[in-house]
Amino acid sequence: MTFTQLQEDARQEWNALRNDNNPQIMIGTATCGRSAGAMAVVKAFEQELEQKGITAHITEVGCIGPCYAEPLVNIAKPGKPTISYRNVTPSMVTEITDAYLVGEDPLAHYTLGTFGDGKIEGVSRVLDTPSFKPQERRVFRNCGVIDPTNINHYIANQGYEGLNKALTMTQEEVVDIMKRSGLRGRGGGGFPAGRKWEAGLKAKGTPKYVVCNADEGDPGAFMDRAVIEGDPHSVIEGMIIAGYTIGSQTGYIYVRAEYPLAIKRLEMAIAQAHEKGLLGKNILGTDFCFDINIFPGAGAFVCGESTALTLSIEGKRGMPRVAPRPRTTEIGLYDKPTLLNNVKTFASAPMIIVKGAEWFASVGTEKSTGTAIFALTGKVNNCGLIEVPMGITLRQIIYDIGGGVSDGGEFKAVQTGGPSGGCLPESLLDTPIDYDSLDEAGSIMGSGGMVVLDEKTCMVDVARYFLDFTEIESCGQCVPCRLGTKQLLEILKDICKGRGKEGDHELLYELSHSVHGGSVCGLGQTAANPVLTTLRYFKSEYDAHIYDKCCPAKVCKSLISYVILEDKCKGCTLCAKSCPVNAISGEKKQVHVIDQSLCVQCGVCMEKCPNKFSAVDCVSPRVKTEVS
Numbered sequence: 001m002t003f004t005q006l007q008e009d010a011r012q013e014w015n016a017l018r019n020d021n022n023p024q025i026m027i028g029t030a031t032c033g034r035s036a037g038a039m040a041v042v043k044a045f046e047q048e049l050e051q052k053g054i055t056a057h058i059t060e061v062g063c064i065g066p067c068y069a070e071p072l073v074n075i076a077k078p079g080k081p082t083i084s085y086r087n088v089t090p091s092m093v094t095e096i097t098d099a100y101l102v103g104e105d106p107l108a109h110y111t112l113g114t115f116g117d118g119k120i121e122g123v124s125r126v127l128d129t130p131s132f133k134p135q136e137r138r139v140f141r142n143c144g145v146i147d148p149t150n151i152n153h154y155i156a157n158q159g160y161e162g163l164n165k166a167l168t169m170t171q172e173e174v175v176d177i178m179k180r181s182g183l184r185g186r187g188g189g190g191f192p193a194g195r196k197w198e199a200g201l202k203a204k205g206t207p208k209y210v211v212c213n214a215d216e217g218d219p220g221a222f223m224d225r226a227v228i229e230g231d232p233h234s235v236i237e238g239m240i241i242a243g244y245t246i247g248s249q250t251g252y253i254y255v256r257a258e259y260p261l262a263i264k265r266l267e268m269a270i271a272q273a274h275e276k277g278l279l280g281k282n283i284l285g286t287d288f289c290f291d292i293n294i295f296p297g298a299g300a301f302v303c304g305e306s307t308a309l310t311l312s313i314e315g316k317r318g319m320p321r322v323a324p325r326p327r328t329t330e331i332g333l334y335d336k337p338t339l340l341n342n343v344k345t346f347a348s349a350p351m352i353i354v355k356g357a358e359w360f361a362s363v364g365t366e367k368s369t370g371t372a373i374f375a376l377t378g379k380v381n382n383c384g385l386i387e388v389p390m391g392i393t394l395r396q397i398i399y400d401i402g403g404g405v406s407d408g409g410e411f412k413a414v415q416t417g418g419p420s421g422g423c424l425p426e427s428l429l430d431t432p433i434d435y436d437s438l439d440e441a442g443s444i445m446g447s448g449g450m451v452v453l454d455e456k457t458c459m460v461d462v463a464r465y466f467l468d469f470t471e472i473e474s475c476g477q478c479v480p481c482r483l484g485t486k487q488l489l490e491i492l493k494d495i496c497k498g499r500g501k502e503g504d505h506e507l508l509y510e511l512s513h514s515v516h517g518g519s520v521c522g523l524g525q526t527a528a529n530p531v532l533t534t535l536r537y538f539k540s541e542y543d544a545h546i547y548d549k550c551c552p553a554k555v556c557k558s559l560i561s562y563v564i565l566e567d568k569c570k571g572c573t574l575c576a577k578s579c580p581v582n583a584i585s586g587e588k589k590q591v592h593v594i595d596q597s598l599c600v601q602c603g604v605c606m607e608k609c610p611n612k613f614s615a616v617d618c619v620s621p622r623v624k625t626e627v628s
Contacts, residue, residue: 003164003284006276007155014156023056023101026074026082028144030063030229031261032222032384036070037089044090045073048097056101062230064144066131067384069112074144075100081116084126130400131382136363138371139347140387143230148265151272154233160278162350166241167286171201174245178349180357182369187213187304187342188417188446189522190368190435193349196339199329200246203337208248210239211333211340213309214255214262217301218418219469221449223373224343226385228255228262231347232269236292238346240279241353243290246339250291254309257296266294301419301473304447305521306332306340308475319475320521342447344373364390368434378415378451381406388433395429398452409454413538417446419466419473420526422533423459442533444526458555459538460545463530464492470527481524484515488531497558498622500546509535550621557601561623564605566591568615575605575616596625 017024025045029038042058049056064072069086073096076082083106085096092110099105106120113126126132137143146153154160166174179194200208212235216224228235239251255263270292273279281289295313303309303318307325310333312318325331332338348370352360361369368390374397377383381403388397394414398404405411413423422443424431431437435445453462471485488511494500512528512535519525535542544550551559564575564584571589576582583599586592594605606616 001277003160006160010152010155010159013152017057020057021078023054023078024074024076024082025056025058026061026076026144027058028063028070028072029060030143030226031259032063032067032226033070033072034261036067036087038071040090041071041073041088041093044093045097048093052097052102054097054101059147060149061145062143062148063226063385065135065140065385065387066112066382068382069384072112072144074115076116077101079118081114081118081120081125083114083120083123084112085110086112131403132401134389134392134396134400135387136371136389137387138351139227139234139344139373140230140385141351142234143226146231148230148232149268151233151269151276154231155276158354159233159350160237162353163237163240163244163278164284166244166353167284167288171245171247174241174353175201177352177357178245181352181360182357182364182367183345183348183352183360184368184435185342186344186348186373186447188420188444190445193341193345196329196341197242197245199327200242200248200337200339203246203329205337206247207250207336208246209333209336209338210243210246210248210251211310211313211328211338212239212251212253212255212343212346213304213306213340214253214259214343215297215304215309216256216259216343216447217299217304217473218447218449220377220451221375221418221447223375223385223448225256225259225262227343227347227373228259229265232262232265233273234347234350235343236266236269236273236279238341238349239292240283240290241349242339242341242346244288246337248339249289250293252293252295252313252333254295254297254303254313256299258299263294263296270294300475301469302475302521302523305523308521309340310338317475319477320523322477323520344448365432365434367436372433372445372448374448374450376402376450376452379406379409379454379457380404380452390434391432393430393432394424397433397450398429402452405452405454407454409456411452412455412457413453413459413462415443415451415453415462415466415530416449417444417526417529418449419469420444420523420529421446421449422529423453423462423537424533425537428537442536443529456553456555458496458551458553459534459541460492460495460551461553461555463534464489464496466530467492467527470523474523474527478518478520478524480515480518481520481527484511484519485524485527487511488515488528492531495542495545496551496556498545498549498556500542502546504546505535505539505542548621552620554618554620556620559622560601560618560620561596562594562599562601562603562605563617563619563623564592564594565615565617568613570613570615572610572613574608574610578604578608580604596623
């Protein structure tokens with residue numbers, strides 16, 4: 001079957017679904033939706049429709065981004081824009097069914113907004129809201145729109161057009177369009193994708209391999225997972241195009257074993273591509289043959305590094321090759337030329353082939369074209385996945401898209417680039433998001449993690465937290481990383497426990513640069529970024545910990561005490577009943593007292609004290625006792 005026939009059949013199925021006179025119910029059932037209860041919502045709609053004899057199509061789709069609003073249910077009635085309902089629970093399903101599926105009341109108070117043309121009274125358009133207006137969905141173009149388990153949905157929306165077009169081009173022409181697009185690797189390194197594909201094409205030796213890095217190990221990052229769960233064929237198509245371009249017949253997707261739904265979606269997508277003649281032998285009637293294998297990783301963060309990843313696929317311990325090491329495009333998997341890119345990089349390739357290099361470069365900056373995807377988390381109102389043009393500022397992301405700091409807090413810092421990134425202060429909120437600007441500020445783009453921190457965050461403790469992660473994840477091969485991260489961590493632990501001393505600043509700074517300069521791979525070379533940026537922008541907090549034995553944010557347990565305020569305590573006894581170590585004493589209706597020698601600084605007393613009293617306070621430095 002020709003691609004034209006495949007496309008015609010797919011469009012007929014898609015149009016029949018979209019033009020049906022019955023309502024369409026699209027429910028986000030990616031991992032984020034499932035964790036919020038989406039599968040129970042699916043079941044509730046199925047039961048409700050059956051009980052009331054309503055004919056409607058229920059489609060499970062991927063994540064559209066606003067995880068704070070999950071479970072999300074989009075309902076499209078004939079001739080009307082799609083209404084997106086937020087935070088839907090099974091108990092809301094009957095009300096939504098009766099009011100909107102049967103009636104005409106959109107229940108505006110339950111909605112996130114509408115998508116598409118037309119207007120519904122009292123419901124705003126989602127794309128006009130501050131959270132969505134700055135965004136541009138390119139990699140996420142199909143997520144939340146199509147059924148990721150149905151290849152025809154993908155084909156009907158320009159899917160595999162890029163592959164079909166690429167097969168009519170020379171390999172050099174594909175490389176040229178990739179180079180002119182300016183696409184840089186979305187895995188964190190930011191190396192120009194076109195140049196890497198060109199190196200793969202020119203590399204000597206066979207066989208050649210294409211590897212997709214889906215080993216998403218950054219804490220709080222879930223962009224790659226969302227792409228795979230919501231639009232797996234975009235990644236597969238990008239890999240096939242890459243295989244054709246460099247002359248490869250075999251591809252591997254290295255995906256975290258902790259992503260069972262993503263793996264399931266990939267398995268289904270690969271099987272469907274085989275059935276359609278888009279994978280395997282003589283793809284679309286040509287001489288080109290290509291197949292893809294799935295390799296579940298065991299969760300080692302260091303296997304995000306290219307040489308460690310390829311060794312892991314070979315069944316060896318995932319450790320970066322020692323320097324000087326050749327590029328993977330020259331010696332990679334099984335010591336053969338290997339093209340390795342991230343999920344989002346491959347997912348971008350089909351669009352570039354179909355719409356052109358100029359289209360891709362029409363957004364972003366001169367040196368950082370296209371869009372960037374971030375997992376916006378932490379102390380921000382609108383947590384979730386966002387896709388924005390390169391060059392947008394941190395301020396726009398946090399305050400416009402993110403809706404500002406949660407719980408009425410004050411902004412303190414933002415961590416970009418995951419554990420290898422840096423913490424940037426309020427004075428740098430107008431920094432544009434691109435590879436070079438973030439690097440200049442002391443952070444990195446990374447794979448897309450972005451954590452917002454408020455005034456209740458201790459920046460010394462943040463540095464300790466990330467060093468704890470990288471020290472554990474170090475493969476141990478090189479001394480600067482193996483011992484350097486451990487020494488950095490021990491110094492930070494001492495400072496957090498009130499054992500900091502004169503000269504710790506200088507020692508941290510010197511040791512950080514030694515780890516950076518002497519480590520074999522990117523893990524060690526960037527491990528000290530959280531330390532260096534917190535020292536650079538939040539030195540006063542280090543001073544307070546070291547010299548005043550005080551934690552300004554009142555986080556470090558060794559430097560805080562909980563006290564009961566005599567003028568506010570009413571003797572309700574709630575704090576005493578809740579204390580796990582019986583450190584609180586006092587008669588009913590009498591002022592209570594905390595025995596500091598017994599207190600373990602758990603904070604339960606403050607949590608349980610009624611707001612109308614607010615009689616428990618946290619203070620730093622720690623209250624001195626005879627025992628201490």
